[in-house]
Amino acid sequence: MNFLRIHNRSYQPRILHVDQLPHLRHLSATVQLPSTQRLSLISSSTILPLSLRKPTFKFSSIPRINASVVDGKEEERQEERESEEGLCDDGTETDYLAPDGDVYRNTLRLVECSMFAAVTGLVYFLSNSLSIENYFGCFFSLPIVISSLRWGVAAGRKTMVATAMLLFVLSGPVKALTYLLTHGILGLTMGSLWSLQANWTVSIFVCTIARATGAMGYVFTSSFLIRENILALITVNIHASLSYVFAATGINTIPSMNFIYTLFGILVLINSGFFVFLLHLLYSVFLTRLGMRSLLRLPAWLDRAL
Missing domain, CATH: 1.10.1760 (Arp2/3 complex 21 kDa subunit ARPC3)
Known part of the structure; x- marks a missing residue:
């Protein structure tokens, strides 16, 4: 008996049917789709192998940046700029730059x-x-x-x-x-x-x-x-x-x-x-x-x- 023999088996992709995909049955039962779209969905799920299917993500829209966050960042930048210039909130010079400080x-x-x-x-x-x-x-x-x-x-x-x-x-x-x-x-x-x-x-x-x-x-x-x-x-x-x-x-x-x-x-x-x-x-x-x-x-x- 040769233990080093390699069995050459042809790869058979596993095909899943509709009755083996409970989520698809539930989707077809709950969502009222047209018959043509339902058939295309079932056929695509039954024909394509599971290992070759790639998930696809659909981006409907880009969320907007909150205006309050932008305003807060602008205020922080303004305060940092004023502190670097040696100015307080009221516009006066800070203590380390004042002649009488x-x-x-x-x-x-x-x-x-x-x-x-x-x-x-x-x-x-x-x-x-x-x-x-x-x-x-x-x-x-x-x-x-x-x-x-x-x-x-x-x-x-x-x-x-x-x-x-x-x-x-x-x-x-x-x-x-x-x-x-x-x-x-x-x-x-x-x-x-x-x-x-x-x-x-x-x-x-x-x-x-x-x-x-x-x-x-x-x-x-x-x-x-x-x-x-x-x-x-x-x-x-x-x-x-x-x-x-x-x-x-x-x-x-x-x-x-x-x-x-x-x-x-x-x-x-x-x-x-x-x-x-x-x-x-x-x-x-x-x-x-x-x-x-x-x-x-x-x-x-x-x-x-x-």
């Missing part, structure tokens, strides 16, 4: 503080490198004062810190600390008092204390760096000079060291007071020419002069 003002404050810090750090670095610091020393506190007047005390503090960090990167910690002690503290104090509309008497007194404190801090820092007591050297020289003056004038006395320390402190305060007073005059004239006179509280005599 918080985002705009914060960005402008950040940019101004960064520019002031960059310019101050660069000028201070070049003046130290070229040994012309004495000619520009009175302007190093001005950017901090302007930032404090325009944007508040926090902006002035950020400008001072940014300048110190820039100098720390460019010149090292010594130059950054020197800037903070000699110019940064004074500029922040003056800017804070001017932004609070303080009187000139209070401002000059407090700024004098800040300037003297920064000067003494600079002396102590320099003493630590060079491993030498600069304050002792200064007081000893003052003591020797006063002893020579007293001996030349016929005064038979020797000043004590407490008197020397007190005299040294008074001289430092006087020097700082004159410097601060000149800075007040210079900055008042400069800021008035810049159009910031409304932010200043000038004394009566200076207000009449300007």
